[in-house]
Amino acid sequence: MRMNAEEVKSKQPKIKVDRVSKIFGRDPKRGIKMLEQGIGKEEIMKKTRLAVGVNNASFEVAEGEMLVVMGLSGSGKSTLLRCLNRLIEPTAGHVYVDGVDVTALSDAELRRLRQKKFGMVFQRFALLPHRTVQQNTEFGLEIQGMDAAQRAEKARSSLKLVGLEGWEDSYPEQLSGGMQQRVGLARALAVDPDVLFMDEAFSALDPLIRREMQDELLALQSRVHKTILFITHDLDEALKLGDRIIIMKDGSIVQNGTPEDILTNPATEYVEKFVEDVNLAKVLTARTVMHKASTVTFPKDGPKTALHKMKEVGISSILVVDRDRRLLGRVSADDASRLAKQNETSLESIILRDVTTVRPETPINEIFAEQEFPVAVTDEEERLQGLIVRGSLLAALAEGRLSS
Structure with a gap:
């Protein structure tokens, strides 16, 4: 993420x-x-x-x-x-x-830093053709002097991480370009570096494989x-x-x-x-156009309080959150009015769970596809971050900020 x-x-x-x-x-x-x-x-x-x-x-x-x-x-x-x-x-x-000044290190100190802290993935895969996938992945660990059993285990774990489990005994010439680049990535990850340098790492791949590798990298980064x-x-x-x-x-x-x-x-x-020439609707996110959801209600508020809040800001429904601002659902003015006439004091029975939610990083073009507005923006713990109404998207279009 x-x-x-x-x-x-x-x-x-x-x-x-x-x-x-x-x-x-x-x-x-x-x-x-x-x-x-x-x-x-x-x-x-x-x-x-x-x-x-x-x-x-x-x-x-x-x-x-x-x-x-x-x-x-x-x-x-x-x-x-x-x-x-x-x-x-x-x-x-x-x-x-x-905090360590890399430019002040001696040659020996720099070598140790590179071996322990840095991994590098090149545009050209730089695999050794006479070595198997497993042996290529072990290469950095071998240079470090790690014993054979330990480096074999680390290499296998790294290959599994990039989706190449079962290919350990293959040679580079038997792999597609995308698979070869995954070996390069596995080799860099095997040394468990703090910092990964990737120099035009996907530029030599055809467009489809390149997009797949981009997705793989994002998924990998979410784990490591x-x-x-x-x-x-x-x-x-x-x-x-x-x-x-x-x-x-x-x-x-x-x-x-x-x-x-x-x-x-x-x-x-x-x-x-x-x-x-960038289509901003594919790149900008929910965070760009959401409004702060300042008017919300809580289950304890009851129907009359919820109706009062809706009347204050001129809305016909209101989001319901708990004390930690986790989204529970929404309440309509009609349902709250009916409940108030029945002298009920809890909103629990009329909370509707059908609120459309997106994450803050959701691209705007995906939000355009939604049929129901407003759209609630929530984080991974379902805490309410903001609210998107169709008007805010249309206003962004009118200002020329987006291209649908």
């Missing part, structure tokens, strides 16, 4: 990137000084033959968050990822993982809750997977926000053009 903005803010950062820059070429510090003076990437290349890969990137990643970094080819997204685990040495700045940095050039993929999205251009971060932030409040003309 996607983390919302409040959940991200409440968690301690697993990764902190502080003003990281990468310049390729001789004497790259010259390029850093030029960047500090506000000179652009193209002019630096023209004057010095230095290539700006990443320009002053700063952001944090919460534990358990899936952060997607996206941009066109040459935007710096893959270079940035490789700076985080020092496959590429940053020219300037710092990267902290659990890893901190994931996912690199892509595909906006639809970023919107589907990301708790947050960073968009890069010419080595710089041009926007950092939730999918809904990116779509509804593009920070620059570049981002606006990126998202202009």
Whole structure:
């Protein structure tokens, strides 16, 4: 399940990137000084033959968050990822993982960190053709020096996690592209990393398998809750997977926000053009258009109190919740009026359980399909979060925020 903005803010950062820059070429510090003076990437290349890969990137990643970094080819997204685990040495700045400055580690310390903390899944599957699926999955554990029995058990568990149980003795050439990528994912998960780096991991797959792998990753993340940095050039993929999205251009971060932030409040003309053809109704969620359900009633209130509350705000039915705001159902004005005439003091006998409910992350196009309004928005414990009326959806359409 996607983390919302409040959940991200409440968690301690697993990764902190502080003003990281990468310049390729001789004497790259010259390029850093030029960047500090506000000179652009193209002019630096023209004057010095230095290539700006990443320009002053700063952001944090919460534990358990899936952060997607996206941009066109040459935007710096893959270079940035490789700076985080020092496959590429940053020219300037710092990267902290659990408070440890990765940029200050010795080679030996860095190797240990990579072995214990990081897993990586590449665009090309990078499987060893002469090894079986089981042996490929064990590879990282073998490098760590783990004994054969233990690493075999961990590899089998990892393969089961990605749906490849029973394929342990097969070779890569016997697998489809999607299955090969699952082996790559299983290999990364086998070492039980805190952080998973995925660099264009699904880009080499055909569209159908790619969508299936995206769904598999989301389902997997709901079980393992890893901190994931996912690199892509595909906006639809970023919107589907990301708790947050960073968009890069010419080595710089041009926007950092939730999918809904990116779509509804593009920070620059570049981002606006990126998202202009997106059907927002498929991406924006119930949280976007719901209203706070400020008028509710409780079973103890009785029919007269319920009628009074409905009259105050001009509604013909009202939601019923318990003391923890768990949704119990709804009560109509007609039923409450009938009960009041009978001098009944409890609403229990007239609570209707047929309230349509959705989760806050439900895409809006699914809500349009509902026949009954209002629609209650509830969390996983059925606590009432808000209310959606058809008018709020139509108003969003009229404002041009959605495209049905």
